Amino acid sequence: MKQNDLLDFLNERYGKEKGTRVYRMQQRTLKELVNEITTTSKTQQKTLKDTILPRIALYLTLQRKMDKMKALDVVNDYLQSKVCEENIREYQKLEKLPCFFGLFKRIFTHIVLTSDNWTAKKVSSKPDAFQIDIHKCLWYDTCVEYGCPELTPLFCACDDTLYSALHKISFTRAGSIGRGNDICDFHFKKN
Numbered sequence: 256m257k258q259n260d261l262l263d264f265l266n267e268r269y270g271k272e273k274g275t276r277v278y279r280m281q282q283r284t285l286k287e288l289v290n291e292i293t294t295t296s297k298t299q300q301k302t303l304k305d306t307i308l309p310r311i312a313l314y315l316t317l318q319r320k321m322d323k324m325k326a327l328d329v330v331n332d333y334l335q336s337k338v339c340e341e342n343i344r345e346y347q348k349l350e351k352l353p354c355f356f357g358l359f360k361r362i363f364t365h366i367v368l369t370s371d372n373w374t375a376k377k378v379s380s381k382p383d384a385f386q387i388d389i390h391k392c393l394w395y396d397t398c399v400e401y402g403c404p405e406l407t408p409l410f411c412a413c414d415d416t417l418y419s420a421l422h423k424i425s426f427t428r429a430g431s432i433g434r435g436n437d438i439c440d441f442h443f444k445k446n
Contacts (some may be wrong), residue, residue: 260337261313268329277316285312288401296371311336314406323405331409336384339416342366342409348420356445360385363443373392378440389439395432405432414441422446 261281288308292300310330317326349355359432360380367375367387374391398407411431418426425444430436 260341261309261333264333264337268332270402277320281309281313281316282317284316287308288312298370299372302372302393303397307394310410311401311403311406314403315401325406327409330406331412334409336414339413342413342417343420346417347407350421350423356383356443359424360443363387363441367441383445385443387441389441390433390437391399392432398433404433411439418443 262274262278265278265281268274269277277424285308289304290301292308294300294303304348310333313333314326314330314446317329319380320326321329332416351356352358359421364377364385364387367373367389368377372393373389375387375389376384378388392407394410395404395407398404398410408431413434414428414431415426418424423446429438431439433439
């Protein structure tokens with residue numbers, strides 16, 4: 256992800272002057288949120304600083320200028336047009352590898368099961384399919400902590416967009432914690 260994707264997005268959306276002003280406000284809010292981090296885990300600190308808190312800071316900043324629904328729409332546009340699109344491009348490059356599904360399965364499973372960003376369980380694993388259920392999610396917990404659980408489904412939508420854009424993998428799930436379900440069930444199948 257480019258360092259200034261958010262600034263580029265805001266400048267495209269609002270023009271350079273207003274976009275830069277909103278970006279600076281978001282950066283100040285982000286700095287305040289980062290200074291409040293109390294978790295001791297290095298993994299969680301990195302995820303919070305790099306991924307979750309910048310989006311929460313944007314959402315909180317936008318709410319100073321517009322209503323909550325409009326702010327959600329702007330954050331969603333940012334996530335879908337900048338964050339998801341960049342991730343899709345990266346994954347589609349990797350999809351060209353001949354053993355992509357096996358590599359994806361090993362890496363996804365390793366990351367989700369060993370990181371303390373989630374509490375997860377491998378439900379099934381076959382050569383051409385696997386399922387992992389997430390029972391606790393740092394994205395959801397953080398959004399709830401900052402009083403914006405309505406932001407979590409936007410993160411869930413990024414998973415949907417990213418994994419559905421891949422050609423060598425089919426992705427399905429019945430629900431996600433951020434959308435009110437008890438678990439996030441990730442089902443992947445080799446195409």
